[in-house]
Amino acid sequence: MLIRTKLLLLGLATLALPWAGCQYVREVENSLRVAEGQSLLAVAQTIATSLRGRRDLLYRGVDGPRSHEPAGPYDYVPVPLASAPQLDGRGDDWPQATPTWRHFRGSHDSDRLEVLVGTHERHLYLLIVALGDQLVLDAGDAAALEPSASGDRVWIVYGTPAGAQEQMFVSSSSTGAVRARRIVTRELGRPELIEELRVQGALRRLDGRDGWAMELRLPLSMLGHGFGVLLDDRDRRGSLPSSYGSLAPRTLEPRGHLIAAAPELADWLAQFASPGVRIAAATTAGSVLAEANAQPVVGSGISSSQALLSQLYRRFLRGSTLAQRAAPTERGQLDPAQTGEAAAGRGSTALFAAPGQQRLAVAAAAPVLDSGSDRVIAVLQVTQTADRWLLLRDRALTRLLNLTLFAVAIVVGATLLLGAHLAVRLERVRRASDAALSRDGRLQTEFPETAASDELGDVARGFSSLLGRLADYTGYLRTLAGKLSHEIRTPLTIVRSSLENLESEPLPDSARTYLARAREGSERLGAIVQAMGAATRVEEAIRAAERSHFDFAALLASATQAYGDAFPQRVFQLEGATAPCELHGAPDLLLQALDKLIDNAVDFSPPGSTIRLRLRDSSDDEWVWLEVENDGPPLPPEGGARLFESLWQHRRDHDGRPHFGLGLYIVRLIAEFHGGRILAADLPSPPGGVRFTLGIARKSPDL
Amino acid sequence: MKKTIAIVEDEAAIRDNYAAAFTREGYAVRSHASRRLALQAFAARLPDLVIIDISLGEEPEGGYELCRELRARSAELPIIFLTARDSELDAVSGLRLGADDFLTKDLSLAHLLARVNALFRRVEALTQPADAQQTIHRGALTLDGGRLQISWNGQPVLLSLTEFWIVHAIARHPGHVRNRQQLMDAANVVLDDNTITSHVKRIRRKFQAIDPAFDAIQTVYGMGYRWVDPSGN
Numbered sequence: 001m002l003i004r005t006k007l008l009l010l011g012l013a014t015l016a017l018p019w020a021g022c023q024y025v026r027e028v029e030n031s032l033r034v035a036e037g038q039s040l041l042a043v044a045q046t047i048a049t050s051l052r053g054r055r056d057l058l059y060r061g062v063d064g065p066r067s068h069e070p071a072g073p074y075d076y077v078p079v080p081l082a083s084a085p086q087l088d089g090r091g092d093d094w095p096q097a098t099p100t101w102r103h104f105r106g107s108h109d110s111d112r113l114e115v116l117v118g119t120h121e122r123h124l125y126l127l128i129v130a131l132g133d134q135l136v137l138d139a140g141d142a143a144a145l146e147p148s149a150s151g152d153r154v155w156i157v158y159g160t161p162a163g164a165q166e167q168m169f170v171s172s173s174s175t176g177a178v179r180a181r182r183i184v185t186r187e188l189g190r191p192e193l194i195e196e197l198r199v200q201g202a203l204r205r206l207d208g209r210d211g212w213a214m215e216l217r218l219p220l221s222m223l224g225h226g227f228g229v230l231l232d233d234r235d236r237r238g239s240l241p242s243s244y245g246s247l248a249p250r251t252l253e254p255r256g257h258l259i260a261a262a263p264e265l266a267d268w269l270a271q272f273a274s275p276g277v278r279i280a281a282a283t284t285a286g287s288v289l290a291e292a293n294a295q296p297v298v299g300s301g302i303s304s305s306q307a308l309l310s311q312l313y314r315r316f317l318r319g320s321t322l323a324q325r326a327a328p329t330e331r332g333q334l335d336p337a338q339t340g341e342a343a344a345g346r347g348s349t350a351l352f353a354a355p356g357q358q359r360l361a362v363a364a365a366a367p368v369l370d371s372g373s374d375r376v377i378a379v380l381q382v383t384q385t386a387d388r389w390l391l392l393r394d395r396a397l398t399r400l401l402n403l404t405l406f407a408v409a410i411v412v413g414a415t416l417l418l419g420a421h422l423a424v425r426l427e428r429v430r431r432a433s434d435a436a437l438s439r440d441g442r443l444q445t446e447f448p449e450t451a452a453s454d455e456l457g458d459v460a461r462g463f464s465s466l467l468g469r470l471a472d473y474t475g476y477l478r479t480l481a482g483k484l485s486h487e488i489r490t491p492l493t494i495v496r497s498s499l500e501n502l503e504s505e506p507l508p509d510s511a512r513t514y515l516a517r518a519r520e521g522s523e524r525l526g527a528i529v530q531a532m533g534a535a536t537r538v539e540e541a542i543r544a545a546e547r548s549h550f551d552f553a554a555l556l557a558s559a560t561q562a563y564g565d566a567f568p569q570r571v572f573q574l575e576g577a578t579a580p581c582e583l584h585g586a587p588d589l590l591l592q593a594l595d596k597l598i599d600n601a602v603d604f605s606p607p608g609s610t611i612r613l614r615l616r617d618s619s620d621d622e623w624v625w626l627e628v629e630n631d632g633p634p635l636p637p638e639g640g641a642r643l644f645e646s647l648w649q650h651r652r653d654h655d656g657r658p659h660f661g662l663g664l665y666i667v668r669l670i671a672e673f674h675g676g677r678i679l680a681a682d683l684p685s686p687p688g689g690v691r692f693t694l695g696i697a698r699k700s701p702d703l
Numbered sequence: 704m705k706k707t708i709a710i711v712e713d714e715a716a717i718r719d720n721y722a723a724a725f726t727r728e729g730y731a732v733r734s735h736a737s738r739r740l741a742l743q744a745f746a747a748r749l750p751d752l753v754i755i756d757i758s759l760g761e762e763p764e765g766g767y768e769l770c771r772e773l774r775a776r777s778a779e780l781p782i783i784f785l786t787a788r789d790s791e792l793d794a795v796s797g798l799r800l801g802a803d804d805f806l807t808k809d810l811s812l813a814h815l816l817a818r819v820n821a822l823f824r825r826v827e828a829l830t831q832p833a834d835a836q837q838t839i840h841r842g843a844l845t846l847d848g849g850r851l852q853i854s855w856n857g858q859p860v861l862l863s864l865t866e867f868w869i870v871h872a873i874a875r876h877p878g879h880v881r882n883r884q885q886l887m888d889a890a891n892v893v894l895d896d897n898t899i900t901s902h903v904k905r906i907r908r909k910f911q912a913i914d915p916a917f918d919a920i921q922t923v924y925g926m927g928y929r930w931v932d933p934s935g936n
Binding site: 486489490493494496497498500501504526530541544546554555558559560561562563587588591594595 | 714716717720721723724727787808809811812813900901904922923924925926
C-alpha cells in the first residue's frame with residue numbers, strides 16, 4: 001500500500017473523534033436528565049409537602065369520607081377538558097379514550113346509560129348517552145310534576161358546598177336545549193320546582209342507532225362532594241320508568257361522589273408553574289384533579305441552519321440509555337406505575353416519550369400525605385418537557401461536531417500533506433538511487449535529503465556514504481592501472497637496461513636467441529605499461545589543458561584525411577563539415593578522443609566497410625554533435641552504461657595489442673572536459689551498426 | 704682525458720646498468736644513491752655531465768633540488784633528468800630549473816648514449832665558431848646544427864635537446880607535415896602522443912616568450928606539425 005494511502009486511512013481514523021464526542025454528549029445528556037429528574041422530584045416533594053393535609057384544597061367537600069380512596073364504580077372523576085365542549089348533544093369534542101366513563105345497565109339488556117364528566121375552567125360538563133333507548137320527550141307545557149306528562153328524565157343529585165343535598169332533573173319537550181329544574185321541598189313536604197338557570201344543556205338523538213345524548217354544563221361552585229346521575233327511562237310518556245344510574249332508585253340518594261379538586265387547587269398549583277413545567281395533582285388512582293400547565297419551550301435559540309445540522313447530528317444520538325415510557329394516552333390519567341409508586345408513599349421519576357414525537361418529558365411524582373398520618377391522599381406530579389436538554393444538547397452537539405469535523409479536516413489534510421511530502425521525498429531518493437550510476441558510467445555521489453534529520457535522512461545519508469565509498473573504490477580501480485604502470489616502469493627499466501648491457505657482452509648464439517626473446521617480451525611489457533597509463537596521462541593532460549578557439553570542422557576534415565591514410569582498409573566519410581564550426585576547447589584532446597572513437601570503430605567494423613563521421617551543428621542548439629557510425633556488431637546489452645567506464649571492455653577477438661577498456665573512458669573524460677557527453681546506440685537493423693555520439697557544449701563550461 | 708659522468712639514481716640496478724653502459728662507451732662514471740651523497744662528492748669536484756633521477760629515495764623531488772644546487776654552482780654543467788613518470792615532464796615546466804634534457808626511463812641505453820654524446824657535442828661546439836654549413840635560416844629563425852642552438856630574431860631560444868631536435872625536424876622543410884613518429888625518431892625518444900604535444904606546446908611557449916606573435920609551428924590535426932614561414936620563404 002502506498003504511504004499516501006496509509007496516511008489517508010490514518011487521517012480517516014480520526015473520524016472516531018466525532019463518534020466519541022457523540023458518546024460524550026449522550027452521557028452528558030443522560031446525566032443532565034437524571035439531575036433534572038432529581039431536581040423535579042425535589043420540586044414535586046416540596047409542593048407535595050405544602051399540600052400535606054390540604055384535603056380542602058384537593059377535594060370538594062371537606063368531609064368527603066372516601067375522597068382519598070380509589071374511585072368506586074359510582075364515583076365520578078372529571079376529565080380535565082382542553083376546551084369547553086359545544087353544548088349541542090354531540091360528543092365528538094370530548095376526549096374519547098378515557099377510563100372515566102361510567103356505565104349503567106337498565107332493565108333491558110340493550111338499555112345502557114353512559115356518563116362522562118369533565119371540567120373546564122369553572123364548569124362541570126356532563127355527557128350523558130342513553131343507548132338502545134327510544135327517546136321519550138316530556139309533554140310540552142304540562143305540569144312538570146305530573147307523571148303522565150313525563151318522558152325520559154335525567155336526575156342529578158348533588159351535595160352543595162355547604163353540605164346540603166339538592167335534587168334536580170333535566171328534561172325537554174323537544175330535542176335541542178333542555179331545561180333543568182330543581183325540586184325544593186317546602187313546608188308540609190310540598191315539592192316545588194325551581195327553574196335552575198345555572199344549568200344549560202342540549203339533547204340530541206343519536207345518528208343511525210337507537211338512543212340519545214345529552215350535554216350539560218353546571219358551574220362547579222354549586223357542587224359539593226356527593227354526586228349522582230340517574231335516568232328515568234320511560235317506554236312511553238307517562239309510563240312507569242325504569243331507573244338506572246348512580247342514585248339509589250327509590251331515595252335518589254347519591255351512591256358515589258364527585259371526586260374533583262376544590263376550585264382553588266388549579267390556581268394554587270399555578271403559582272409553582274414555570275415555563276416548560278406542568279404540575280398536576282391526581283387522586284391516588286391516578287386521575288388528574290387539577291393541573292397547572294405553562295406553555296412549553298419550543299426550539300428558541302436554534303437557528304434554522306443549526307437546526308438542520310442538529311437534525312443531522314441527532315441521528316448519531318438515537319437511543320437514550322434512560323428507560324423511556326410511552327406517555328399515558330388517556331387524558332386525565334397519570335402513568336399507572338408512577339401513580340402506584342406514589343400511592344405507596346414513594347417518589348419516583350420517569351422519562352416519557354410522546355408517541356411519534358421527538359419531544360421527551362421527564363416526570364417526577366411525589367405522594368401527598370394526610371396531616372398527622374402517613375396516608376397518601378393524592379399524587380403530585382411535576383413534568384418537565386425535555387426541550388431544554390434538547391436545546392442544550394443540540395447546541396453542544398452542533399458545536400462539538402463542527403469543531404471535530406474541522407479538526408478531522410485539518411488532521412486529514414495534514415496527514416495527506418505529510419504523505420505527499422514524504423512520497424515526494426521518497427521519490428526523490430528513489431530517483432537519485434536510480435540515477436546514481438549515470439548512463440555514461442559516472443557514479444553520482446550527490447544525494448538528496450541527506451540534510452534531513454529524520455529516518456529518511458538517515459537512509460539518504462547511508463546511501464550517500466555507500467555511494468561515496470563505491471566512488472572511492474571505483475576511483476581506486478580507475479587509477480590502479482596508472483599506478484601500476486608507474487610502479488612497473490622502474491623494474492622494467494632494470495630488465496631492459498640489463499638486457500641492453502647483456503647484448504654488449506660476448507655471448508654464444510644460443511644465448512642471443514633467448515636474449516632476443518627477452519627483449520621482445522620486455523618491449524611488449526613496455527607497451528602494456530604504456531597502455532595502462534594512458535588514462536592517467538589523459539587525466540593529467542586534461543588538468544594541464546589550455547582552451548583555445550578553433551574550427552572543429554577543419555579539424556575533422558584534416559583528421560578524416562589522416563585516418564584514411566592510417567587505415568587503408570576502411571573508407572572514411574565526413575558529412576556536415578562544410579561550414580566552419582567555431583568552438584572553444586582543447587583541439588588536441590578532442591583529436592585524441594576522436595582517435596579513440598575511430599580506433600574503436602575500426603576494431604569493430606569489418607574490413608572494407610565505411611566509417612561515417614557526421615557533424616551536426618545548428619545554431620539553435622547549444623550542443624555540437626559529432627556522430628561516428630560503423631557497421632560493426634551491436635552493443636553488448638549489459639554494457640550500455642558501462643561502455644564508458646574505466647577498465648570495462650567487450651572484445652571477442654584479440655589482436656595482440658593490449659586493451660584495458662580505457663579508450664572510451666578517455667573519450668568520456670575528454671567529453672566531460674568540454675562540458676559534453678558521449679552516448680552510444682545501436683543503429684536500426686538492417687543494416688544495423690553502432691553509432692557513437694559525442695556532444696560538445698558550444699559554450700565552454702569555464703566561460 | 705675521459706669525460707666524467709655522474710649518475711644520481713636511488714635504484715641500484717638501474718644505476719649500475721647505466722654505469723656499465725657508460726663505462727663501456729669510454730666514460731668515467733661516478734654513481735651516487737642519494738642527493739646527500741652526490742653533493743658530498745660534487746663538493747670536491749664537479750663531473751662533466753650529470754644524470755639525475757627526479758625522485759631520490761625518500762625525496763620525491765630530490766632531483767629538482769639537486770639540479771638547482773648544481774646549477775647554482777655551474778651554469779654550463781650539462782644536466783639530464785631521468786624519470787619514471789610522464790607527468791613529471793610538465794612538472795618540470797620547460798626545464799626552468801636549468802636541465803639540458805629530460806628523458807623517461809623507457810629510453811633505450813643506445814638512445815641515452817646518443818643524448819649524452821650530443822650534449823657533450825653541444826658543450827664543445829659552444830667553444831668553437833659557428834659552422835655556416837650546419838646553420839639553417841628560416842626567416843627570423845636561425846638554427847645552428849653544430850652547436851645545437853636556435854635563435855629567433857637574433858635572440859637565443861633556450862631549448863632542451865629534445866626540443867631542439869623537434870624544431871630542427873619541423874623547420875628543415877617548411878610546409879611539410881612532420882608526424883609524431885617522425886618527430887620521435889628525430890628526437891631519439893619514445894614518447895606517446897601527449898608527450899609530443901606537450902613538447903610542442905612548450906616549444907611554442909619558449910618562442911612566444913621572445914616574440915609574442917610567434918605562430919610558425921602549425922598543428923595539422925590528425926597528422927602532425929609543420930613550419931610555416933611567416934616571411935613567405
